[in-house]
Amino acid sequence: MIEINSLSFSRGDRLTVDNVDITAHSGRVLGLVGPNGAGKSTLLSLIYRLISPQTGNIIVDGENIHDLRRGDIANRMAVVAQHNEATLPLTVYDCVALGRIAKGSILRYSSDTNHDCVLNAIEQVDLSGYRDRLSTELSGGEWQRVLIARAIVQQASHLLLDEPTNHLDIHHQYAILEMMRGLSTTTVVVLHDLNLAAQFCDDIALLQNGHIVASGAPNEVLTAERVSSVYQVNAEIIEYNGRRHLIYNPM
Secondary structure (H helix, E strand, C coil): CEEEEEEEEEECCEEEEEEEEEEECCCCEEEEECCCCCCHHHHHHHHCCCCCCCEEEEEECCEEHHHCCHHHHHHHEEEECCCCCCCCCCEHHHHHHHHHHHHCCHHHCCHHHHHHHHHHHHHHCCCHHHCCCEHHHCCHHHHHHHHHHHHHHCCCCEEEEECCCCCCCHHHHHHHHHHHHHCCCEEEEECCCHHHHHHHCCEEEEEECCEEEEEECHHHHCCHHHHHHHHCEEEEEEEECCEEEEEEEEC
16 A cells, blocks of 8 residues: 655646645555646656655555665565666566566576566566567567566566556557556556546546646546546547546547
């Protein structure tokens, strides 16, 4: 569980996270949604202590994250950040295997344990035929799936993802989010697609100008009126195939 209490963070004179209170519950997926500049990625960065807040605290399974060592955080939290490009020509297998380092030295684990864990993660993201491909030869979507696989092999109790569907085709967007929902982790994910968020997240926090406008079940948070107001569009909800879908038009 991750409890965020009265959290605020400023960049210069701009308050990018404004007195946020939210809880990500164990075994559930919390989606962070909102317009560009709402503070979603900043909030995620605060959670895994990439940056530090001016006020407030973050409690991870009963412990203040600022009392934890970096190694403890890496052991508990697997992170898929934005703008993480492949720069070294490592194989897909080796890139994914690097995720085991967060569990301690790879040498502390049997080679069979590591090997099976890595292969399973590669299969989960549909890259089994790519294990010997160099990372620098991958498309943006393929590399994104490598990063997700690397997070999976950490076997952390908390999973944080910043726009994991970026660069993914429709099939892999659904496959990755379905896999994410099936993990028994505390998951916090930043998403731009509100329909994907409504379908795959157990809970939603809608942000605007650094503060939370609403939080709770997707159907309660993502109303047509609220989406219209926050995103400055004309939104409406239609029912199709037993599921609610948001559609938008310019104002």
